[in-house]
């Protein structure tokens with residue numbers, strides 16, 4: 001099968017490319033050539049900016065991909081351009097989306113009050129307010145103002161001649177994770193901190209995660225299996241554990257001797273308030289992709305966490321990320337809180 005991938009060289013893209021090549025497919029990646037990855041030698045490249053996608057139409061016609069996988073589809077406008085460009089060329093678009101489409105995400109960000117029961121299914125209620133990162137103070141991921149996966153998904157699923165598949169990702173961790181998920185715990189353990197303090201609701205909070213190689217497996221199945229036509233899928237680990245349990249698991253892997261302690265919100269300085277409502281869990285059910293596409297993890301979860309930790313211990317974050325807010329590693333204040341207990 002001829003597959004064109006828009007993106008493909010940052011975090012989630014490379015394992016998808018590798019797995020599709022290993023399955024015997026012909027893969028071409030389209031990107032600006034600024035982000036580099038070690039991809040199999042048979043991969044073809046088209047260098048270009050998705051903001052000028054239509055200018056490459058002749059090249060795409062010559063390539064004639066059956067499937068276009070868009071790993072970086074963020075806006076409605078980009079989705080419209082995508083469909084206009086590949087209508088009459090490809091048979092199907094597979095778009096990488098996110099769990100941020102659900103109403104639960106707005107509850108988590110305190111934009112809505114009523115807790116949504118979890119696990120969420122692919123039919124759970126979506127956010128009622130568009131553009132989740134617009135005008136957001138301390139905006140977490142440098143997202144563009146018109147970021148809205150709900151609208152992008154709608155465009156991809158609405159075309160009777162160019163079919164669509166959506167895959168909604170959980171929080172993805174693993175090698176090359178630019179968000180360095182779990183780093184704040186790991187860093188404290190590496191610094192031999194005797195105690196990790198957590199606000200009670202954070203300690204109990206559960207969210208769905210997926211290891212990058214496993215997520216890539218799910219995407220590769222959605223790309224190559226016709227059963228995925230007109231379908232929306234979650235991918236996530238079957239068990240969503242709390243942050244406290246993550247600390248225990250990570251601690252066990254690195255041999256940390258300390259304790260994690262959950263404290264009432266009032267124990268922490270007001271400026272540490274995250275702005276999130278951690279009473280809203282962010283857990284999704286992934287049985288649909290398991291049943292319909294026979295998805296299962298190719299790397300067991302324990303091994304996935306071990307690999308991630310080994311990578312993170314030798315690759316410290318060097319860019320702003322959600323978890324690098326300075327107070328999250330403010331040991332002096334933590335020691336003061338502990339001394340007052």
Ligand SMILES: NC(=O)c1ccc[n+]([C@@H]2O[C@H](COP(=O)([O-])OP(=O)(O)OC[C@H]3O[C@@H](n4cnc5c(N)ncnc54)[C@H](OP(=O)(O)O)[C@@H]3O)[C@@H](O)[C@H]2O)c1
Nearest residue numbers: 007008009010011012013031032033034035049050071172
């Ligand atoms: N990480 C998570 O936890 C998580 C959770 C939910 C959803 N997601 C979704 O996962 C997706 C994957 O992100 P990823 O970074 O891992 O994907 P990726 O496919 O590994 O990398 C992104 C690619 O996009 C290319 N690119 C960026 N801007 C471009 C442009 N203007 N024109 C053409 N190419 C461009 C980059 O190459 P160049 O720089 O060379 O152009 C790079 O190849 C995103 O849609 C994100 O919303 C991620």
